Amino acid sequence: MNITRNNVDAINAVVTVEISKSDYADKVEKVLANYRKNAAIPGFRKGAVPMSLIQKQYGKAVLLEEVNKLLQENLNKYLVEEKLDILGNPLPKVTEDFNWDVDDYKFEFELGLTPEFSVDLSANNDLVHYKIVADDKMLNDQVTHIQKQYGKLIAKDTVEEGNDVSGIFANEEKGINNRTTLSLDVFADKNVAKSFIGKKVGDVISLNTKGLFEDDHKLMDFLAIGHDEVHGLDVDVTFTIDEVTAHEPAVLDQELFDKLFGPKVITSVEELKAKIKEDLEKQFTQQADQKFLNDVTEFLITTTKFDLPSEFLKKWIQTAGENPFSAEEAEVEYSKSENGLRYQLIEGKVMQENNLQITFEDLKSYTSEVIKKQMAQFGQLNPTDEDVQGIVARVMSNQDEVKRLSEQVMSEKMLHLYKDKVKAKIKEVSYEDFIKAMYGELSTK
Structure with missing residues (x-):
């Protein structure tokens, strides 16, 4: 058996595997001999079937199988010994008129080689590693949230200043139909917040999405739409009120601190x-x-x-x-x-x-x-x-x-x-x- 490689370029190669009759003949004969021992063909005793008949019936299939085994074993061994770093697997080059009726065979395989390159981690760049700081506004908002979460919740019929409102944002054309809860101070325009005052459960309020919130990204949460849709979105939506709640905030005392973090931690x-x-x-x-x-x-x-x-x-x-x-x-x-x-x-x-x-x-x-x-x-x-x-x-x-x-x-x-x-x-x-x-x-x- 002879294996050679032709480097087409730095990242492509063709490996040629030449197999002669001496490489596979003994293996094929051994397999056929075992077939002969166990063959059950009408008119012949078990083990007495003529080898010519076994050869005619099974010879080509056994030949193909044994040659394929030799190919796989020796090609893989070659890749390891040559320390070839390949991408994917070797691809056999298809030969339409391949002749199995000869004694010696030649097979070609295409290889994709891993390219040589270097990585410079210290190169100049415009990368930024962000350090996110929780500012005072965020901390105050979190404290207010805790007071709401652990305070008393009171159901109301009519919207008043400071209430939370739950309901459904909808726009049939845009496929918007999302239930959410919001506080009135979330709106960028105070006049929008005022339009909720005095409304009752079941009332429907018409709004426009353009500039509805200080940050357009909030439309993603409140309307349940994707990021690519929110910027400059200018459509009319309805908000149907289904719940109004007032909060009696929890007192920031030791009892609350202990409930949150354990005794005397805060x-x-x-x-x-x-x-x-x-x-x-x-x-x-x-x-x-x-x-x-x-x-x-x-x-x-x-x-x-x-x-x-x-x-x-x-x-x-x-x-x-x-x-x-x-x-x-x-x-x-x-x-x-x-x-x-x-x-x-x-x-x-x-x-x-x-x-x-x-x-x-x-x-x-x-x-x-x-x-x-x-x-x-x-x-x-x-x-x-x-x-x-x-x-x-x-x-x-x-x-x-x-x-x-x-x-x-x-x-x-x-x-x-x-x-x-x-x-x-x-x-x-x-x-x-x-x-x-x-x-x-x-x-x-």
């Missing part, structure tokens, strides 16, 4: 705001980190230049799935997956160059923390180590869960590496401005 409104600020900014850090990770990913995909064996990959996509794709379908699929493949290669290079690995202890420790957080949400604040490790063992016996958790662990490792090596500007913003930045509406200057 003893003043100032400490309450400090605790709220700490908790909010901890949540905000996770959101800011995720945006930073996404932004670095996009930056690396855009700035790390290398060619892919695109024509090879499109052909491979046509045959890789359970159901074959047409050339047009493969083109579409390739377009959708190209950036994902590029980042997969970039991520692999970054992991290799920075020796990022996931150990069993990494995975076990991460899983333990996830489980503890989940248990805390259900009131189990101090689970025993035995209980936690028992759940960890069950989770890690599930391959799908291990794969999912491993991706999360590696994502954290990549985030820490990017924080350390990517030269991004740190920018403090309010949560409101961060949301604008999420949708590309805030300057990074």
Whole structure:
């Protein structure tokens, strides 16, 4: 057997496998001999069937099977020995008039090779790593929310100043039909808020969406519509009132503080705001980190230049799935997956160059923390180590869960590496401005 490679270019190659009769003859004869021992053909005793008959009936099928085995075993061995880093799988070059009636065969396989490239994490960039600050307005709003949440709720028939109103926003043409609850101070125009005063349950109020709220993004929540639709939306909607409630706010005293955080953990409104600020900014850090990770990913995909064996990959996509794709379908699929493949290669290079690995202890420790957080949400604040490790063992016996958790662990490792090596500007913003930045509406200057 002889295997040779012709590099078409830096990312495409053709491997030729030549198989001679001496490579497969003994194997084919052995299989046919076993067939002969067990063949049950009318007119012949078991084991006495002429070999010529066995050869005629089974010879071609056995030949194809044994040659295919040789091909797969030796091609895979060659790829490993040559340390070829390929994309997809080798694609056999189809020969319409292939002749199986000769003794020696030649097979050709197309390969898509992983491109050579470098990743510069320290390159100049316009990336921003946001630090979200809970400002005074947000803290005061949170305190007011707590007072509402733990205060007394009183049903009313008529809307008065300071009431909350529940009802349905509707516009049949736009497919808007969403029940929501809002306070009257949410409207940008005080005259809109005044139009609710004196209205009763069952009354219908006509409104226009343009400038209805100070921030158009609030239309996403109140009307249940997508981000792309909210900017400059100018349609008439109705709001049908189905509930009016007044709140008697809870008193900010030690009884409320203890109910929220436990005995004597918080003893003043100032400490309450400090605790709220700490908790909010901890949540905000996770959101800011995720945006930073996404932004670095996009930056690396855009700035790390290398060619892919695109024509090879499109052909491979046509045959890789359970159901074959047409050339047009493969083109579409390739377009959708190209950036994902590029980042997969970039991520692999970054992991290799920075020796990022996931150990069993990494995975076990991460899983333990996830489980503890989940248990805390259900009131189990101090689970025993035995209980936690028992759940960890069950989770890690599930391959799908291990794969999912491993991706999360590696994502954290990549985030820490990017924080350390990517030269991004740190920018403090309010949560409101961060949301604008999420949708590309805030300057990074």
